[in-house]
Amino acid sequence: DTAVSQTPKYLVTQMGNDKSIKCEQNLGHDTMYWYKQDSKKFLKIMFSYNNKELIINETVPNRFSPKSPDKAHLNLHINSLELGDSAVYFCASSQGGVGEQYFGPGTRLTVT
């Protein structure tokens, strides 16, 4: 059983399109996160959700809209994609905010 899963694994799209990435965790955790890892491999937090409530929004452009329909899911919708959005996006979950985070396999987004 995959603890944290993301779909799709790869996403290639053109500038200006809108796309979504889905994340699901079966660990029973109450906290989920989205991270962006850019071409320099720097991993930066984008959003944290606890019990479906947004806790952290790290000055991400409002073209990025997370949505947590329940504690096990955290989706990321991106509008009007730009070249600079090309990166690997990781979803993660933890119990509370201070424990180990379990990461999904990542979604490699390429914007052309």
Next chain:
Amino acid sequence: RKEVEQDPGPFNVPEGATVAFNCTYSNSASQSFFWYRQDCRKEPKLLMSVYSSGNEDGRFTAQLNRASQYISLLIRDSKLSDSATYLCVVTYTGGFKTIFGAGTRLFVKA
């Protein structure tokens, strides 16, 4: 100044060597500390949590100095399989804000 800074690396060491990684953090309100490992094109995975009292897990030893805002990781008897990027991680704001260092790349060679 970056919130979490690590040795830039890369570190190239022979098998069996001992290697030490250093990390400093700037926010004194930081609450939890970890080392994660990331293999090429894979997701980060927890290596170990870091406590002020120091903690050891087999060949790995982690240490936290809150006064100096400094975290370290020591790997003894390096194996080829230790080759990876090691990420220093700090959390605060009740743990919901997580800051990753830029990572230190380790290459262990036969």
